[in-house]
Amino acid sequence: MPQDPLNIADHLVQAGRPERAEGRHVNMPIELGSTMVFDTLAAFEAARDARYDSGTVYYGRYGNHASFQLEAMLARLEKADGVTLTSSGVAAISLTLLALTRPGSHLLVADHVYGNTRGFCDTVLASQGVDIEYFDPMIGGGITDLIRPDTAAIMFEAPGSGTFEIPDIPAITTVARAKKVPTVFDNTWATPLFCQPLLMNVDVSVASGSKYICGHSDCMLGIIAASGPLGEKIRRMVMAIGDKPGAQEVFLALRGLRTLRMRMAYVDAAGRDMANWLAKQPQVKRMLHPAHADCPGHALWQRDFSGAAGLFGVVFHPCSDAQIRSFVETLHHFGIGVSWGGYESLVLPVTPTRTATPWVEDGQLVRFNIGFEDPETLKADLAAALPHLNSAPERT
Numbered sequence: 001m002p003q004d005p006l007n008i009a010d011h012l013v014q015a016g017r018p019e020r021a022e023g024r025h026v027n028m029p030i031e032l033g034s035t036m037v038f039d040t041l042a043a044f045e046a047a048r049d050a051r052y053d054s055g056t057v058y059y060g061r062y063g064n065h066a067s068f069q070l071e072a073m074l075a076r077l078e079k080a081d082g083v084t085l086t087s088s089g090v091a092a093i094s095l096t097l098l099a100l101t102r103p104g105s106h107l108l109v110a111d112h113v114y115g116n117t118r119g120f121c122d123t124v125l126a127s128q129g130v131d132i133e134y135f136d137p138m139i140g141g142g143i144t145d146l147i148r149p150d151t152a153a154i155m156f157e158a159p160g161s162g163t164f165e166i167p168d169i170p171a172i173t174t175v176a177r178a179k180k181v182p183t184v185f186d187n188t189w190a191t192p193l194f195c196q197p198l199l200m201n202v203d204v205s206v207a208s209g210s211k212y213i214c215g216h217s218d219c220m221l222g223i224i225a226a227s228g229p230l231g232e233k234i235r236r237m238v239m240a241i242g243d244k245p246g247a248q249e250v251f252l253a254l255r256g257l258r259t260l261r262m263r264m265a266y267v268d269a270a271g272r273d274m275a276n277w278l279a280k281q282p283q284v285k286r287m288l289h290p291a292h293a294d295c296p297g298h299a300l301w302q303r304d305f306s307g308a309a310g311l312f313g314v315v316f317h318p319c320s321d322a323q324i325r326s327f328v329e330t331l332h333h334f335g336i337g338v339s340w341g342g343y344e345s346l347v348l349p350v351t352p353t354r355t356a357t358p359w360v361e362d363g364q365l366v367r368f369n370i371g372f373e374d375p376e377t378l379k380a381d382l383a384a385a386l387p388h389l390n391s392a393p394e395r396t
């Protein structure tokens with residue numbers, strides 16, 4: 001890649017902004033539009049021929065000045081030649097897998113992937129004749145035994161959705177590269193600030209920009225970062241399907257990136273602080289926070305990541321469903337809801353779906369997203385609700 005003179009802090013502030021001109025706005029405007037017009041037929045034809053290239057203005061569905069700025073900013077963060085934006089994280093994952101597979105091909109998927117990734121594989125891809133095989137996320141270099149001549153791609157993520165295991169990314173990609181099988185990695189949790197998958201030989205880094213990139217729970221966005229012909233192939237698939245983010249979403253993501261560094265530093269510290277506090281509570285059996293030794297792959301997280309997001313799991317000692325419900329509903333400062341990565345704290349009981357490696361943990365798994373509330377308020381809220389878990393039959 002060409003040397004970029006800006007460091008990450010300066011890049012997040014100075015890139016993706018309007019061209020230099022006296023009296024310019026600080027931010028890219030919300031750029032609405034479908035038709036773009038040209039003064040000559042030759043200029044129109046040149047744009048049409050180059051319409052798949054990020055930066056070529058041709059027609060709104062292929063992008064505009066603002067979305068190209070966002071793509072370029074994200075590409076630099078992910079260390080990719082290019083980024084293609086989609087309307088959601090699910091669209092980014094689905095369209096990437098659609099581009100890489102064909103009827104009759106074999107797709108390896110880590111058993112702990114995000115639920116809708118599994119859903120897309122088991123419904124749409126399976127119905128098209130793709131053979132989906134789930135694998136133990138902790139398999140490491142053992143993935144070599146599962147790769148077949150017809151394996152089209154390997155899909156994995158870190159940490160696992162809900163269960164937070166950290167796989168050995170380089171061990172998997174080393175084998176995959178040697179066997180020429182493209183790897184797709186969901187980098188939503190860490191963001192490119194805490195994990196750079198392409199530097200570990202991942203081929204495609206996908207993410208939900210709806211989480212930390214936008215950062216305020218007000219926007220849906222998907223990100224696909226890849227280099228070379230593979231990136232172009234996936235971009236063409238996205239364009240062929242006609243998926244794209246809206247103008248407001250592009251604006252919100254550009255705005256979110258300005259504060260990403262501070263927000264990630266905050267949730268890293270606040271999430272660890274809350275996890276350390278929770279680990280000392282008698283109702284807690286096990287912390288599934290990658291910075292805790294209890295979490296499978298903790299040492300791999302220390303090796304391959306430079307920070308932790310504010311999303312983690314807690315396994316409580318066995319108790320009834322009614323107890324978990326009353327614990328969760330007693331919390332005043334944690335909303336019950338899916339998604340995460342915004343400014344607000346969230347709580348959600350989780351039941352992992354596993355087919356390759358059964359989830360055998362004896363206890364109740366609950367996922368927490370730590371937001372920007374006063375940590376002492378959150379601890380007091382938890383302290384008041386935790387006694388609802390006390391009368392578990394196994395513990396009395």
Ligand SMILES: Cc1ncc(COP(=O)(O)O)c(C=O)c1O
Pocket residue numbers: 088089090091114157161186188189207208209210211220221222338339340
């Ligand atoms: C790890 C992960 N990947 C992808 C997605 C999907 O992203 P979106 O909600 O933007 O479609 C989610 C959503 O929760 C997620 O947690």
